[in-house]
Amino acid sequence: MTTTLLEVDDLRHTYRTRQGDQTVLDGINFDVQRGEFVSIVGPSGCGKTTLLRTLSGLLRPTGGTITLSGNVITGVPKGLAMVFQDYRASLFPWRRVGANVEFPLLGRVSKAERRARTLESLSAVGLADAADKYAWQLSGGMQQRVAIARALAMRPELLLMDEPFASVDAQTRSDLEDLLLRVREQFDMTILFVTHDVDESVYLSTRVLSLSKAPTVKTADVPVPLTFPRDQIHTRENPSFVETRSEVARLIRQASPGGLAAAAGAH
Amino acid sequence: MESSRPAVLTASKSIGPISPPGETGSRIESTRGARANERTVVAARGVAGVLCFLALWEVVARYDLLPRDVLPPASTTLVHAAQLLGDRSFLGQIGSTLWAALLGYVLALAIAVPAGLVLGLSDRLHAATATVVELIRPLPPVGLVPLLVLVVGQGIEMKAAVVALGCVWPLLINTIHGVHSTDGTAKATARSFGWSRGTVAIRVVWPSAVPSVLTGVRITVSVALILCVGAEFIGGSRDGLGSWLLQQSMLPGGIDTVCAGVVVAGALGLLVNGAVTALERRFAAWAHREDS
Numbered sequence: 001m002t003t004t005l006l007e008v009d010d011l012r013h014t015y016r017t018r019q020g021d022q023t024v025l026d027g028i029n030f031d032v033q034r035g036e037f038v039s040i041v042g043p044s045g046c047g048k049t050t051l052l053r054t055l056s057g058l059l060r061p062t063g064g065t066i067t068l069s070g071n072v073i074t075g076v077p078k079g080l081a082m083v084f085q086d087y088r089a090s091l092f093p094w095r096r097v098g099a100n101v102e103f104p105l106l107g108r109v110s111k112a113e114r115r116a117r118t119l120e121s122l123s124a125v126g127l128a129d130a131a132d133k134y135a136w137q138l139s140g141g142m143q144q145r146v147a148i149a150r151a152l153a154m155r156p157e158l159l160l161m162d163e164p165f166a167s168v169d170a171q172t173r174s175d176l177e178d179l180l181l182r183v184r185e186q187f188d189m190t191i192l193f194v195t196h197d198v199d200e201s202v203y204l205s206t207r208v209l210s211l212s213k214a215p216t217v218k219t220a221d222v223p224v225p226l227t228f229p230r231d232q233i234h235t236r237e238n239p240s241f242v243e244t245r246s247e248v249a250r251l252i253r254q255a256s257p258g259g260l261a262a263a264a265g266a267h
Numbered sequence: 268m269e270s271s272r273p274a275v276l277t278a279s280k281s282i283g284p285i286s287p288p289g290e291t292g293s294r295i296e297s298t299r300g301a302r303a304n305e306r307t308v309v310a311a312r313g314v315a316g317v318l319c320f321l322a323l324w325e326v327v328a329r330y331d332l333l334p335r336d337v338l339p340p341a342s343t344t345l346v347h348a349a350q351l352l353g354d355r356s357f358l359g360q361i362g363s364t365l366w367a368a369l370l371g372y373v374l375a376l377a378i379a380v381p382a383g384l385v386l387g388l389s390d391r392l393h394a395a396t397a398t399v400v401e402l403i404r405p406l407p408p409v410g411l412v413p414l415l416v417l418v419v420g421q422g423i424e425m426k427a428a429v430v431a432l433g434c435v436w437p438l439l440i441n442t443i444h445g446v447h448s449t450d451g452t453a454k455a456t457a458r459s460f461g462w463s464r465g466t467v468a469i470r471v472v473w474p475s476a477v478p479s480v481l482t483g484v485r486i487t488v489s490v491a492l493i494l495c496v497g498a499e500f501i502g503g504s505r506d507g508l509g510s511w512l513l514q515q516s517m518l519p520g521g522i523d524t525v526c527a528g529v530v531v532a533g534a535l536g537l538l539v540n541g542a543v544t545a546l547e548r549r550f551a552a553w554a555h556r557e558d559s
Binding site: 137 | 450453553
């Protein structure tokens, strides 16, 4: 029994520039069901960021509709939280870690509730002790965990993540992936995750969408036939993982003439 | 540690010779105690600098390297300055100058900070006003004294106006700069909380701009005192440090008193500068962090 949380219908976006109109999104359609973990992968410059900005209500698309829990999005919708790639700029340096986590709740929930949620979220990402530090006193991976905790504190129906682990080292990245899967269980969240890393998309998701290069359309919708919990060693050597990974990689290569290497190298 | 901060040291030296630099290089591994220790060292160096300067002054004056009636020895001047601090009428003059400077300064802040926020947030308004601002900005405020005397007289209004005219532009420009330097991702993050542009301006843009506003304050507070004294000189005010200095300089042997007055004025500037440094330490320490 699934219900649709997010519906994207014929989404289009054209930037008007001095060099003329530039169509980035050229009619994108997909749904996200409650409880799903959907990853979006695509070649470099495929308009993933534009897509996320329209989904988060920060950018109004030039065509099509986005519906979240039955309501058409016209601005930043309620029930949505976003985690950015650039955690350094996304955490406010004049506020301590705890104050950053409760920041979006100011004026919306009581002080006691804010405290409780901050503690709960920080504990969920293993940073309960760091509440009184400044974010810039923490390592990159810890900073991104703070950003995740802040998103959790908002109790979002849908969590949007824009290449959240692209700026950390490989070991930290694996740890963050597993942490994300854990908190997803704990908080029963629906996640839409943008990445350029095919392995990561398959490892984390229940479904992978692939996009073409701009003007962007959806090129494939690949379910991931793997159970949870997942494991960095065992999941990655599972034949289904290897097969799905190859399929997604092939789809991306077809969508980007320069090849996967060129797409990855540009990042 | 020393090598990472020469720019800051020079910047604060140009403002006050023994002002400790703002909280820089607050490294992760350095504890509060270590930082306090570092501050003590910096302060000790500042004191040493002052003592050397005074010694040099004393030598130059004692050995008549400069004529005695132009430069009295440091020791005499300091004693004289201490006596002035017990002199009620002198303190009244200082108070009059400080009051006028404060009034003008508050006026400048009240105009520059809100205007800077608005102009920083709106590119259109900024573009529309930039030329006018650039046209008015280079006018020397002291040059406007004769005009101001005609309009508002020689009293506190004139002094405050000169101070405001001189301080408003650096404050405005630093505020605009602070608003412009707000990180795009920080703003996008705040908007993703579902906040309106107004809320984002108050909760994110303003705190981001504070360090730059305080830089503007640091630059202008000492200028405010200088302008006020200058306005008293030129505008022929009846009271204030400027007119007092002018009167004393005309008395026989008055140069000693003038020198003592100047020392007191310098000490005053130092105090004000220290207050600004404390403000920066409290509200802008995060801007001087070292990212990990």
